[in-house]
Structure formats: C-alpha cells, structure tokens
Amino acid sequence: MDQFPNVDLCALPLSANPDGSPPNFDDPPSLQPILIALTAILLTLATVITAGRLYMNRNALKLADYCMIVGLAFDIGIASVLLASSNNYRHPWDTPICWYTTLTFVEVLVVGPALFFPKAAIFLFYLQIFSVNEVIRIGSKIGLVAAFLGYFPASFALIYYDAPHIGQTWEDVITSGYPEKGIPGGIAIGVASVIVDIYIFILPLPTIFSLNIARSKKIQLICLFTTAFFGIVASVTCLVFRVKLLGLDDIGWQSGRVAIAIIAENNVAIIVGSLPAFANFLRTYVSQATFYKSLRSKLSFGSSNYASDTDQHGLPRNRSLWTFGSPPKRQLQYHELSNSAILTSRVTVPDDVVIATHDTDRILRTVGFSQETRIGQLSEASTYESSLASYFSIQATSVRPACIVSPETAEDVAKAVRIMTGYKRYACPFAIRSGGHAAKANAANIEGGVTLDLRLLNSVDVSPDKLSVSIGVGNTWDAVYSKLDSMNLSVNGGRTAGVGVGGLILGGGISYFGTRYGWTADTITNYEVVLADGSIINTNVRENSALFWALKGGGNNFGIITRININAFAQGPFWGGFLYYPNTVWGNTVKEFVNINSATAYDEYAALTLSWGYSSSLGTLVACNMQYTTLVENPPLFAGLTGLPALFGNLQITNMTQFALGLRSQQVYGERQLWATNTFISTEASINATYRRFNESVQAFMPVANITVAYTLEPLPPALYARKVDNNPFNLGTKNQSLVIALFTASWTDPADDGRVEKTTRTLTSAIEEDTRRLGAYNPFLYPNYAAPWQNPIVSYGAESVGRLQKVARDFDPHGVFTRQVPGGFKLT
Numbered sequence: 090m091d092q093f094p095n096v097d098l099c100a101l102p103l104s105a106n107p108d109g110s111p112p113n114f115d116d117p118p119s120l121q122p123i124l125i126a127l128t129a130i131l132l133t134l135a136t137v138i139t140a141g142r143l144y145m146n147r148n149a150l151k152l153a154d155y156c157m158i159v160g161l162a163f164d165i166g167i168a169s170v171l172l173a174s175s176n177n178y179r180h181p182w183d184t185p186i187c188w189y190t191t192l193t194f195v196e197v198l199v200v201g202p203a204l205f206f207p208k209a210a211i212f213l214f215y216l217q218i219f220s221v222n223e224v225i226r227i228g229s230k231i232g233l234v235a236a237f238l239g240y241f242p243a244s245f246a247l248i249y250y251d252a253p254h255i256g257q258t259w260e261d262v263i264t265s266g267y268p269e270k271g272i273p274g275g276i277a278i279g280v281a282s283v284i285v286d287i288y289i290f291i292l293p294l295p296t297i298f299s300l301n302i303a304r305s306k307k308i309q310l311i312c313l314f315t316t317a318f319f320g321i322v323a324s325v326t327c328l329v330f331r332v333k334l335l336g337l338d339d340i341g342w343q344s345g346r347v348a349i350a351i352i353a354e355n356n357v358a359i360i361v362g363s364l365p366a367f368a369n370f371l372r373t374y375v376s377q378a379t380f381y382k383s384l385r386s387k388l389s390f391g392s393s394n395y396a397s398d399t400d401q402h403g404l405p406r407n408r409s410l411w412t413f414g415s416p417p418k419r420q421l422q423y424h425e426l427s428n429s430a431i432l433t434s435r436v437t438v439p440d441d442v443v444i445a446t447h448d449t450d451r452i453l454r455t456v457g458f459s460q461e462t463r464i465g466q467l468s469e470a471s472t473y474e475s476s477l478a479s480y481f482s483i484q485a486t487s488v489r490p491a492c493i494v495s496p497e498t499a500e501d502v503a504k505a506v507r508i509m510t511g512y513k514r515y516a517c518p519f520a521i522r523s524g525g526h527a528a529k530a531n532a533a534n535i536e537g538g539v540t541l542d543l544r545l546l547n548s549v550d551v552s553p554d555k556l557s558v559s560i561g562v563g564n565t566w567d568a569v570y571s572k573l574d575s576m577n578l579s580v581n582g583g584r585t586a587g588v589g590v591g592g593l594i595l596g597g598g599i600s601y602f603g604t605r606y607g608w609t610a611d612t613i614t615n616y617e618v619v620l621a622d623g624s625i626i627n628t629n630v631r632e633n634s635a636l637f638w639a640l641k642g643g644g645n646n647f648g649i650i651t652r653i654n655i656n657a658f659a660q661g662p663f664w665g666g667f668l669y670y671p672n673t674v675w676g677n678t679v680k681e682f683v684n685i686n687s688a689t690a691y692d693e694y695a696a697l698t699l700s701w702g703y704s705s706s707l708g709t710l711v712a713c714n715m716q717y718t719t720l721v722e723n724p725p726l727f728a729g730l731t732g733l734p735a736l737f738g739n740l741q742i743t744n745m746t747q748f749a750l751g752l753r754s755q756q757v758y759g760e761r762q763l764w765a766t767n768t769f770i771s772t773e774a775s776i777n778a779t780y781r782r783f784n785e786s787v788q789a790f791m792p793v794a795n796i797t798v799a800y801t802l803e804p805l806p807p808a809l810y811a812r813k814v815d816n817n818p819f820n821l822g823t824k825n826q827s828l829v830i831a832l833f834t835a836s837w838t839d840p841a842d843d844g845r846v847e848k849t850t851r852t853l854t855s856a857i858e859e860d861t862r863r864l865g866a867y868n869p870f871l872y873p874n875y876a877a878p879w880q881n882p883i884v885s886y887g888a889e890s891v892g893r894l895q896k897v898a899r900d901f902d903p904h905g906v907f908t909r910q911v912p913g914g915f916k917l918t
C-alpha cells in the first residue's frame with residue numbers, strides 16, 4: 090500500500106538541510122570515493138592472499154579453507170552491495186527519498202554471514218594448528234559458537250525490519266520507520282564483532298608468550314597477530330558509527346562510515362586468516378620460481394640478463410646437453426654476444442681460473458662444437474643459472490663450473506664421461522649432481538670444471554607385477570611418491586621433497602619405512618652405472634656384485650649411477666606429523682625416544698625424529714616428527730609424546746607425497762648450510778649429555794645473524810641397520826644395540842660468520858664424541874648423508890670395509906677417475 094500516492098519521492102530529500110540551503114542531488118559531499126578506493130585495495134589483497142592459501146593447501150583442503158572460501162564469497166557479495174549503494178553515503182538533505190532500494194535489504198541479508206565465515210575460518214585454523222593445546226582447542230570452539238550467536242540472531246532482526254511486511258511496498262519500508270527500529274540489531278552485530286575480534290587476537294597470545302624466544306623476536310611474532318589488531322580497530326570504529334545511527338540526524342553519512350568499517354573489518358579478517366598459508370605459499374613457490382631464482386642469482390652474482398627458458402622444474406625447455414657458464418668476473422650481456430665476443434671471451438674456461446691438469450676448452454673443441462653451436466648454447470645461460478640456483482645450500486650455488494652438462498639418457502652420460510676422460514693430457518675435473526641437496530659446497534658442483542646435472546634422468550616406471558620400480562637418479566623423492574601414491578604403492582626412499590634419488594642412495598638412505606626394510610640402498614636390486622671408460626653396466630646380486638655392494642654407501646667413487654631398480658610395496662596413507670613443545674619437556678621426550686628406540690622390540694611401523702632447535706626468530710624449541718606407517722591414528726606407542734603439552738603441531742593421516750612436501754616447507758633454502766653427524770648408543774645418559782652440549786653451544790651460535798641450529802636424533806635400531814648387514818659397507822655388525830644417528834644442522838646468511846659456525850660445530854661434535862666415549866656409548870659410524878666436510882664417513886666404516894671398497898674401485902675404475910678427477914663428495918683415500 091503506497092502511503093504517499095501523489096508525492097514524487099525522488100524530488101524530496103530525506104531531511105531538510107540544517108543551514109536551510111536547497112538539496113544538492115547532483116554533486117554533494119560523499120563517502121563514495123573513499124569506499125571505492127578502500128574496497129579495491131583490500132578486496133584485491135584478500136582475494137590474492139586467499140588464492141595463495143588455497144593453492145598452497147590444494148591437496149588437503151580443510152574445513153577452515155572451505156569456510157574462508159565461503160567467507161570470501163560473502164565478502165565479495167557485501168562489497169558489491171555496499172558499492173552499489175555507495176551513492177547514498179551522503180548527507181540526508183542531499184539524498185532523494187526514492188533512493189532507498191532493495192539493496193539495503195540485501196546488505197542486511199549478507200552482513201551476518203560475511204562477518205561470521207572469515208572469523209569462523211580463523212577459529213578453525215587455530216583448531217588445526219593448535220590441535221594439541223587444550224586451552225586453545227576449547228577456546229576456539231567457544232569462539233565459533235559465540236561468533237555464530239553474535240552475528241546470526243541480530244542479522245535476522247535486521248532482515249525483519251528491512252523487508253516490507255504484508256501489504257507494504259519497498260517504498261513503504263523507508264517511510265514506515267521500520268529500518269530505524271533495526272538499528273539496535275546493527276549495534277548488537279557491532280558489539281559481537283568487537284568481542285570476537287578481541288577474542289581472536291588474545292586467544293593464541295599466552296602460547297606465543299610461552300615460547301622461549303628472544304624478546305625482540307617475540308615482538309616480531311606478535312606483530313603477525315597484530316595485523317588482527319587492525320580488525321579490532323575497524324570493528325570498534327564500526328560500532329561507534331552504528332551507535333551514531335541511533336541519532337538519525339545524518340543517517341546516510343553515518344551509514345557510509347559503517348560501510349567503510351565493514352569493508353575494513355571483513356577484509357582484514359580474511360587477510361589475517363589466510364596470511365600464514367600465504368607466507369608458506371611465497372616461501373614454497375615464489376622463492377622457488379625461476380624468475381625469483383634468477384633474480385636472486387643475478388643479485389648474488391651480478392650475472393647477465395638472459396631471458397628465462399626453463400620449465401616449472403627449473404629444467405631447460407630446450408634441452409641441450411651442454412650449457413656454458415661465464416666467469417663471475419666478467420659477465421657477457423646478451424646484446425654483447427657477437428661471434429668475436431664469444432671467441433675472445435673463451436667462455437668455456439675463464440682465463441683467470443687455474444686448472445693445472447686440464448684444458449676444458451680444448452676438450453670441448455675436440456668434440457666439434459662449431460661457432461653456431463656455441464652461440465645457441467650461450468643464449469641458454471639462464472639454464473646454467475637456474476641449475477646453480479637449485480642447489481640446497483648457497484655455498485653449492487656459489488660454485489661456478491665452466492660448463493654444466495644436462496644429459497637425458499645413460500648414453501648421454503657415457504658420452505660426456507668419454508669426452509672428459511678420453512684425453513689423458515687434458516683430463517677435465519667434473520662433478521656429479523642429482524638433487525643437489527648435499528650441504529657441502531663442492532659435493533656435487535665444481536669450480537671451473539664440468540658439472541653433470543642429472544636431473545633430466547627422471548623416469549619412474551613401475552614393473553607390471555608392481556613389485557619393483559625403475560627410477561632415474563635425477564628424480565626427487567616427492568616426484569617418485571606422487572606417481573606411486575596414486576597406485577597405493579611406495580618405496581623405501583627419502584623423506585623430504587626436493588632431495589635427489591642419486592645422492593641419497595649412495596649414502597645408504599634413511600626412510601620412514603627403514604625399520605620395515607632397512608637402508609634405502611638395502612632395497613635396491615639393480616644399479617645401472619656408467620663407468621670411467623664410458624661403458625654402461627648393470628650391477629646386482631648376479632652381475633658385478635662387488636660393485637653392487639660398494640654402491641650401497643660408497644658414494645661417487647666408482648661410477649655414475651643413471652637408474653636404479655628398487656623394491657615396491659603396497660602402501661596407503663598413514664598417520665604422522667610434527668609436534669612442537671616448549672623446552673621444558675625435553676627430558677620427557679628423551680625418555681620416550683629411548684623407549685621407542687628399543688633394540689629388541691622396535692615397532693617396525695614407527696618412525697621418529699627428536700630435535701632440539703634454536704633460531705634467532707623462534708628461540709629454543711623441542712620437536713618430534715612421528716610416523717606410524719600404517720592406517721592407525723594416534724598409535725598408543727606415541728602416547729607418551731602426543732600426551733605432552735605441545736605448542737602446536739600437524740598430526741594427520743596423509744600420503745607420502747604430502748608428508749614429503751610438508752617436510753620440505755620446513756627447510757631453509759638459499760642460505761648457508763653446515764651439517765655434521767655423530768653416532769652413539771641410545772641411552773638416556775648419552776642423549777641427556779648431548780642435550781647439555783647442544784644447549785651450551787647455542788650461546789656460541791647466538792651472535793650469528795639469522796642463525797637456525799638443530800640437533801636431530803634419529804633411531805638406528807637393529808631393525809634398520811641389521812636387516813642386511815652383509816649387503817652394504819657400513820659394517821654396523823649384528824650388535825644387539827639400538828644406536829642414534831645424530832644430525833647437527835646450521836643455516837645462516839652472512840659468509841663472515843662461516844668461521845664461527847664451523848668452529849662451534851666442530852667443538853660441539855667433538856664434545857659429544859668425548860661424552861659418549863666417557864659414557865661407553867660411542868660408535869665410530871658417521872652417516873655419509875649427514876657428514877661435515879671435515880668428517881670422514883668412509884674411514885668410519887672400518888679398515889676391512891675400506892679395503893674392500895678400494896679393491897672394487899681399482900677393479901672398476903683402474904685409473905682412479907672417480908676418486909681423483911671427481912674431487913667432490915667423500916673420497917676413498
């Protein structure tokens with residue numbers, strides 16, 4: 090029923106101007122521009138950050154992610170409605186009555202869900218990451234219920250007052266005075282928002298305060314949550330304006346302010362809720378992106394501006410065998426690549442590189458490279474840079490080979506070996522690289538020589554009976570798992586994405602399945618190897634069995650492995666993940682570690698690492714990485730660890746690919762690295778002693794900028810090392826003792842600190858060696874995949890093994906190509 094049938098509501102203002110001037114419907118002061126600008130900025134940010142979060146979590150989307158998707162959809166909805174109504178955000182004396190539209194109704198329809206879902210997503214996220222912290226768990230559930238009760242009932246009241254009642258038109262709604270009656274409902278929503286936002290902000294703070302970290306770093310961490318503080322500011326502001334609406338004196342202007350505050354509050358909630366996963370996304374994808382890597386390598390080495398020409402794995406699209414690097418001293422720019430520049434620059438061997446025993450340039454000329462070939466290959470210098478940028482440690486990235494060779498087949502490898510070994514007078518030093526994850530600078534790279542980058546040997550073929558997998562050594566383990574997971578199969582391989590197949594197997598290999606099957610190398614049934622004379626052979630229990638034995642721990646001293654056959658087994662998703670604890674529980678974790686690492690009753694489905702860590706950003710923490718490699722959630726075996734009061738964690742049931750990617754996301758890439766190892770008998774006394782030594786060392790590491798150090802204990806029970814004692818050169822015997830492989834890792838950024846880090850690490854590992862000797866727990870074994878540059882793992886296998894390895898080397902590489910011409914890695918002396 091139209092209450093004013095003969096009145097043109099579009100000619101009348103909502104109220105008279107207090108200063109008596111006529112209405113200005115055409116160009117009045119308005120909050121519209123501010124609203125548009127703020128919405129554009131915040132909504133773009135919220136959408137990009139949420140997209141990054143969803144991409145990061147795409148393989149395991151959780152309820153919190155779905156909730157955030159719904160929240161973003163409602164956020165876009167309310168932003169659209171507010172923008173569409175934004176012409177009304179002006180003084181009422183400049184607003185025609187007829188501008189009241191159904192949009193106001195749509196606004197109240199979506200405002201409740203738009204506010205609720207992003208905050209619900211934050212509570213669900215808290216539940217996810219603080220799942221082991223009872224206070225936060227209960228607190229998050231209370232928050233979820235409170236947010237629901239705070240937003241929805243009041244929204245229903247607003248809907249009631251903003252919709253026409255039976256017999257009314259939409260115009261009647263504005264003249265009936267009903268929307269004004271709904272204002273207290275808006276205030277109730279405003280109060281709920283303030284309470285929920287403050288609650289979201291303070292809920293995790295006690296846990297953060299309980300982290301034992303330097304005060305300055307604690308403040309930095311709190312700063313992350315402080316972004317949420319802006320949400321509180323917005324919701325308080327919104328509440329104030331909602332209250333001002335009660336006065337009804339400048340309703341359009343106040344509504345505009347409320348709209349601005351709603352946009353700010355909503356988008357800040359979405360941004361805050363998605364930031365942690367987005368940060369992970371940046372670390373994982375952007376910092377690994379070719380563009381970023383080449384930018385980084387350009388910044389680090391001041392190299393040239395060649396266009397990127399690599400695929401998503403950082404491998405060359407246009408796959409040529411040889412890629413040349415240029416000397417760090419003088420970088421050729423692309424436009425400088427005239428024939429004469431190439432010929433005079435002698436790019437294959439920098440003039441200033443002293444190579445006493447060979448002349449790489451001459452060797453390369455002998456294989457008949459024409460000028461044109463060189464020009465083509467030089468233009469792929471981005472391939473050279475991206476190969477270098479993909480090493481784990483910045484020390485390895487910094488090594489500048491004269492040339493990087495990227496073979497695609499075993500025959501390519503053989504050809505390259507023949508070239509590099511065939512001219513005795515010019516024998517060229519070279520390096521062998523698979524995943525490039527050895528921390529040591531020259532393990533898989535060589536200054537001024539030729540680096541064989543094997544990453545294009547990346548086939549994964551499952552045998553028809555599904556009992557074996559043929560794997561090219563250039564694969565990373567996550568690539569292998571991603572193929573096998575979909576077939577409910579697995580192999581006894583490495584635990585972290587990015588680590589190469591080639592290097593890990595040559596050092597033995599520790600897997601989550603190790604206590605079921607032994608070292609990774611124990612489960613390899615055949616190696617395809619390129620020998621020093623360029624021949625390609627197979628080694629297995631029947632053919633070349635001495636070499637077969639030597640390769641299971643003997644490193645790169647015998648040949649280049651191009652492909653392996655490894656046992657496959659049925660494997661579905663399983664339970665596992667990390668728990669992080671405050672330092673106070675370290676004693677309890679040690680007890681549990683020793684119990685689980687039983688010599689006689691090791692549960693072969695259990696995998697565990699216990700780490701003590703210090704970083705300048707997080708202070709000291711204790712962390713356990715637990716796995717139970719069958720479908721049992723929260724196995725009782727780990728109850729002693731899962732029952733301890735943890736700070737945060739991510740225990741879940743998932744597959745190997747996801748576990749591997751999860752571990753990779755915790756690694757620090759692009760920094761300086763130093764790894765070292767100890768082995769000792771697993772007793773509480775020996776582990777407690779090492780803990781004390783590690784704690785002492787933290788003081789010495791503290792002055793190092795951006796330092797992260799960790800001491801990780803890995804069980805080495807007979808269930809792992811004694812499965813096939815005669816199968817490998819480790820010589821760990823059949824002692825009925827559980828050992829611990831201890832891995833010390835340090836990462837830092839400033840080369841000026843290298844000396845201090847090395848000295849402190851040497852002191853630490855020597856002190857632990859002394860302590861364990863004193864306690865009768867010392868074991869000489871040094872795990873080659875974790876050993877420091879100054880440690881000698883091969884000697885640690887004992888004289889008998891070394892003698893046997895030397896004989897194999899003499900038999901298969903009589904001229905010592907792989908012990909002398911390949912200087913990287915741990916050598917047989």
Ligand SMILES: Cc1cc2nc3c(=O)[nH]c(=O)nc-3n(C[C@H](O)[C@H](O)[C@H](O)COP(=O)(O)OP(=O)(O)OC[C@H]3O[C@@H](n4cnc5c(N)ncnc54)[C@H](O)[C@@H]3O)c2cc1C
Binds near residue numbers: 543
């Ligand atoms: C983040 C991270 C996680 C890790 N996780 C595990 C783990 O779960 N279990 C474990 O046991 N170890 C682990 N390691 C240690 C890892 O096994 C070693 O660093 C290993 O050397 C990496 O292999 P790669 O192929 O990436 O190494 P690269 O650096 O490419 O090579 C390492 C050495 O092996 C030689 N080599 C490589 N490929 C060949 C080949 N085809 N033929 C002959 N010689 C070759 C190289 O010349 C070099 O000396 C991890 C390391 C890192 C950095």
